[in-house]
Amino acid sequence: QSVLTQPPSVSAAPGQKVTISCSGTSSDIGNNYVSWYQQLPETAPKLLIYDNTQRPSAIPDRFSGSKSGTSATLGITGLQTGDEADYYCATWDSSLSVVVFGGGTKLSVL
Amino acid sequence: EVQLVESGGGLVEPGGSLRLSCAASGFSFTIAWMNWVRQTPGKGLEWVGRSRSISDGGTSDYAAPVKGRFTISRDDSKNTLFLQMNSLKTEDTAIYYCTTFRYSSGWFADTWGRGTLVTVSS
Numbered sequence: 128q129s130v131l132t133q134p135p136s137v138s139a140a141p142g143q144k145v146t147i148s149c150s151g152t153s154s155d156i157g158n159n160y161v162s163w164y165q166q167l168p169e170t171a172p173k174l175l176i177y178d179n180t181q182r183p184s185a186i187p188d189r190f191s192g193s194k195s196g197t198s199a200t201l202g203i204t205g206l207q208t209g210d211e212a213d214y215y216c217a218t219w220d221s222s223l224s225v226v227v228f229g230g231g232t233k234l235s236v237l
Numbered sequence: 238e239v240q241l242v243e244s245g246g247g248l249v250e251p252g253g254s255l256r257l258s259c260a261a262s263g264f265s266f267t268i269a270w271m272n273w274v275r276q277t278p279g280k281g282l283e284w285v286g287r288s289r290s291i292s293d294g295g296t297s298d299y300a301a302p303v304k305g306r307f308t309i310s311r312d313d314s315k316n317t318l319f320l321q322m323n324s325l326k327t328e329d330t331a332i333y334y335c336t337t338f339r340y341s342s343g344w345f346a347d348t349w350g351r352g353t354l355v356t357v358s359s
Contacts, residue, residue, distance in 0.1 A: 160344075160345075161343070162343065162344070162346070164282075170351075171334055171351050171352055172274075172334070172346075174345060174346060174347045174348075174349075177339075177341060177343070177345035177347070178342040178343050178345070179342075179343070181341070217282075217345075217346075219343065219344055223301075224298060225284060225298070225300055225301075226272070226284035226287070226300075226344065227284070228281060228282040228284065229281070230281045
């Protein structure tokens with residue numbers, strides 16, 4: 128069982144917008160910054176968002192991140208079939224002094 | 238080009254040992270903190286541990302399930318990170334990824350290797 132809670136799956140049509148939630152506690156998300164990773168089928172994860180809201184230069188602005196309290200959200204606009212992937216949130220747990228991941232969310236673009 | 242290449246995975250019996258390597262290139266490995274992250278086939282990501290740079294003490298931290306059995310080390314002269322895995326259990330079966338461990342306002346892994354598969358089975 129993962130420390131951070133994500134919905135197992137989300138879906139939306141091409142061109143639409145989707146959000147993926149990541150819920151934690153005051154020990155992890157509540158007092159630390161969140162990063163998000165995209166894992167396309169049969170590939171290694173790739174960094175999408177860091178420091179809650181920041182995008183690496185190669186990541187398009189269709190991807191956005193936000194955080195409020197003990198929850199974080201990944202937003203994807205203008206959905207494309209190539210966005211079908213598993214998405215993971217992650218942060219530091221200050222109480223356990225470990226990195227914690229969410230269980231992952233499978234995005235389907237129907 | 239920033240690159241991480243893992244090697245050393247394979248099939249090992251329960252109770253056995255295995256040593257993974259991660260060859261780094263394209264960035265200053267000597268000042269980099271590094272991670273190992275694993276992924277059970279068909280399941281999510283799990284942090285294994287991290288290695289501080291030598292200049293920051295060179296020590297390592299571990300997740301509870303592997304503490305006392307796994308050891309992370311590094312050879313900065315060869316830009317290589319290692320994961321020594323002892324007393325392996327079937328539940329250690331996973332793809333093992335080597336990643337950078339960057340810190341801005343928070344930590345994040347901005348570079349990932351392709352991973353190496355470890356199978357623990359009799």
